[in-house]
Amino acid sequence: MERVTPRTLSGFMELLPEQQAKMEIMREALRNSYALFGFTPLDTAAIQSAEVLLAKGSGETEKQIYRFMKGDNDLALRFDLTVPLAKYVAANYGKLTFPFRRYQIGKAWRGERAQRGRFREFYQADIDIIGDGSLDSMNDAEIPAVICHSFRSLGLSRFTIRFNNRKVLNGFFAMLGIEGASAGEAMRTIDKIEKIGRDKTLILLINDCNMTETLANELLDFISFEGTTAQKIEMLEGRCGVNTLYDEGVAELRRMTECLPSFGVEATNFMLDLTIARGLDYYTGMVYETIMTDYPEIGSVCSGGRYDNLAEYYTDKKLPGVGISIGLSRLFYVLDEQGLLNEAVQSAPADVLIVPMTEDLPYAAAVATVYRAKGLRTQIYTEQKKFKQKLSYADKLSIPFVVLIGEDEIKSDSVSVKNMVTGEQTLMSAEQSATFISEALEPAYNEKIIREKI
């Protein structure tokens, strides 16, 4: 028979079982965090009409998108989870209750040039809260709480949610007399300050945004103001009373920072950063980025913000919202690369391997049934192999317990439980052994998927 090489395309992630188990633990932790904050799961179609996906018509997206004809239909794969959400909300407007809080953890596709840590098929884990006509800013204030809970449930505590408010920036631009296209250009320029430094940003502001050196320096002094979040807000409040938009933004920042401690967000986990603008024109209010404290070079692992119009390409309804997105495949990749995936989590395919040593398989099956009823993930190994190979199977898969069932065990209505780490072997009843194994595994099941090095 002529054979086809079983290759996986470049840029497509197919993990080995142990890694996949860890990815599942991450997905489950995020599902649970998002659900705790009252977000409902949503699942939009992967294939959409190309016309729908490209309604916004961005040039860069159009190049990357997987687009194809099927019969007369011009189709495409979703390239993010936001555009299909916008379509969904517009299409089901009359059937939804607002504010509509949804999460979606799903794949999206972009035919980018493949490079390390960039995938053409990748998971995103998004939440959004969509209002009908308006959306109270308390929703924005809650977003860092969701981010914080999500990362802590993954096991990460050393991270900073950096936030800012575009109303403050735009209002301040207006106060400086920078408006229209210059304001947009200035927004994109100051976003670069962390990467390129103050001096180069100054030059860009002067050359590209037509600012005088004095004006540019005033802006840079403003966004570079050093201090705690509380001190920064105090500084911001000192300039209130001139521009309404600015005042609104400052009020939102105060409202949020007042709530964060009550939401359980530790002071070390959030920081007002006036240099953050987020490139997209899309955002209009609060913006968020999340940096892993010990790995700033990775960049933001969870970003988002407030926007005014989710679905303007599909409906005349005004649907403001606030949302964030975790690039899950990329996050998994960098965690793995940095050695931060916790080896102690339970990533084996089973908790117990039952090895029958006689032909009495119903006995083994009955023991398996006891274990499964107690929530233990159980395999029975019956391949015709030598005893050593049977143990080696458990070993290779890191299955922590092997249960041996020979004639003696059957006669005494018991099992022999072998701890694969210590080698210790104990005879007990099936019921007893289920409890014994469950208790022994509890620490592993309480482990979180990220283990920080510090």
Added chain:
Amino acid sequence: MERVTPRTLSGFMELLPEQQAKMEIMREALRNSYALFGFTPLDTAAIQSAEVLLAKGSGETEKQIYRFMKGDNDLALRFDLTVPLAKYVAANYGKLTFPFRRYQIGKAWRGERAQRGRFREFYQADIDIIGDGSLDSMNDAEIPAVICHSFRSLGLSRFTIRFNNRKVLNGFFAMLGIEGASAGEAMRTIDKIEKIGRDKTLILLINDCNMTETLANELLDFISFEGTTAQKIEMLEGRCGVNTLYDEGVAELRRMTECLPSFGVEATNFMLDLTIARGLDYYTGMVYETIMTDYPEIGSVCSGGRYDNLAEYYTDKKLPGVGISIGLSRLFYVLDEQGLLNEAVQSAPADVLIVPMTEDLPYAAAVATVYRAKGLRTQIYTEQKKFKQKLSYADKLSIPFVVLIGEDEIKSDSVSVKNMVTGEQTLMSAEQSATFISEALEPAYNEKIIREKI
């Protein structure tokens, strides 16, 4: 602005939130069942090389597949979960430990003619056990136990797993002198007996399979033998000793039926049915179908069987396996259509809606944090609406508890818990209310997603 109609393509399922929540409950139940039987989660790429997916080169598949070029790459979307599994196992052969037990719950795509209950983008929920060179028949014997556990965890008890063994059929054909192409034709023909009846099957066997009427009747008498599973096996054993393949198949059937009670599979949930052949040539041993007792017209909701060569198009390694597949999107659709989805499951986006009646939002945030720490899915409602509309929000979303926080509550460091079903309102501390609500919701969380009518 020119707007695009926000349409969802025909044949693509995008559920409303309440339905989606129910679908998620189904997916979670299946994940848990599969995991309990020691299957590890796998996630293959949705996009594969067309050459890989079409290695087998079936004409019907080729017409349905979504295939497209991206740059120089001839790509396609997976049309099932088995072909990507075969590729994965062949590609990672050296890194996997066999038997390799994996589950995958994921989407597949087929551009079929759209019709009720048939989707172009659909979930399948598959398990497979792959051996290296050989695979003990105890694995096949465990499959009905997984099916049984899965459906019972969904809430279905009125179902029958019908099974048969192709070795018995092929062996019996040989005993009757039916071999080669005629045997294949006979296999496909007897598979139709349930649909078309004995008389028409007899005619087909005579006309299409070149059997004499006597021979055809002998075959039909054999497969139509009436009795319990035990009686059928006894009948089968009466014919042993002539054909090795037949004898093997009968031994496998006995081994399995002996184990099923120990696996907790009730006698009402399984039945040897000698008329079942499963159309595909692919299967070589045990075959399984699952029928909902009260809805036989729906056909099999979970099917599969034993095969000899998973990955023969990619590797010369012999990789026998056994697996089953649940067509999840279709199952969800028919359950919904038949009114079998349980309205009592917790499909609301939240367990509690906190409604602050003052501007003291940190207090509300702190209460939310207490609830979330106790595992209660919690929303805070702060939109500028009338009190009635706030309650109506909870009502529309079926959020079972509203927690009111006014000045009195804040003064007394407490909350007012309103049961949205009874209307009853109680003042208590936040901690107390968390326990109170959790306990009240326990029955809903113990509900299963299917509620049988009988």
